[in-house]
Amino acid sequence: MAIQAEQTFINMSVKNLDKSRTFFEQIGFEFNENFSDNNAACMIINSQTFVMLLGEEFFQTFTKKSVADSTKMTEVIIALSADSREAVDELVNKAFAAGASPSGDQMDHGFMYGWSFQDLDGHLWEVAYMEEPELPLE
Structure with a gap:
C-alpha cells in the first residue's frame, strides 16, 4: 500500500521571521x-x-542536529510549478524586487522553462512551467 499524506508541511529555518514573512507576502x-x-x-x-x-x-527545538546555514550550504531545493512562462518570470522578478538573489540562469528546454532564486535566508526556490504533452488522437 502506497503512503499518501493528506497535507505536506515543509519546515524551514529563518533568521528573521518578520522579514521573511514580508518577503514572501511581497511576492x-x-x-x-x-x-x-x-x-x-x-x-x-x-x-x-x-x-x-x-x-x-524555535526551529532548533525540533532537532538535535545543527541547523544548516543556508547561505553556505544547500539543504533542500523547493520547486514550484507555474501555469505559464510569464508566471515563472513574474514570480521570480517579484522575488528579486523583494530582495531575493539569483540562484541560476533561466533555463529553456522548449517544453520546459524555469528560473530560480535564493530567498533572504539563502534557501533555493525553483519555479518551472512544463507544457502538457499532446495526447494522440484516437
Whole structure:
C-alpha cells in the first residue's frame, strides 16, 4: 500500500521571521494565521501544501542536529510549478524586487522553462512551467 499524506508541511529555518514573512507576502504568498505566531508563519503554497517559516531558535527545538546555514550550504531545493512562462518570470522578478538573489540562469528546454532564486535566508526556490504533452488522437 502506497503512503499518501493528506497535507505536506515543509519546515524551514529563518533568521528573521518578520522579514521573511514580508518577503514572501511581497511576492504574492498568503499565510494561515491559525498556524502563525511570533515563532512561526504558515505560508500557503496550495490547499494541501504549506511552508512553515520557523524562527531559527524555535526551529532548533525540533532537532538535535545543527541547523544548516543556508547561505553556505544547500539543504533542500523547493520547486514550484507555474501555469505559464510569464508566471515563472513574474514570480521570480517579484522575488528579486523583494530582495531575493539569483540562484541560476533561466533555463529553456522548449517544453520546459524555469528560473530560480535564493530567498533572504539563502534557501533555493525553483519555479518551472512544463507544457502538457499532446495526447494522440484516437
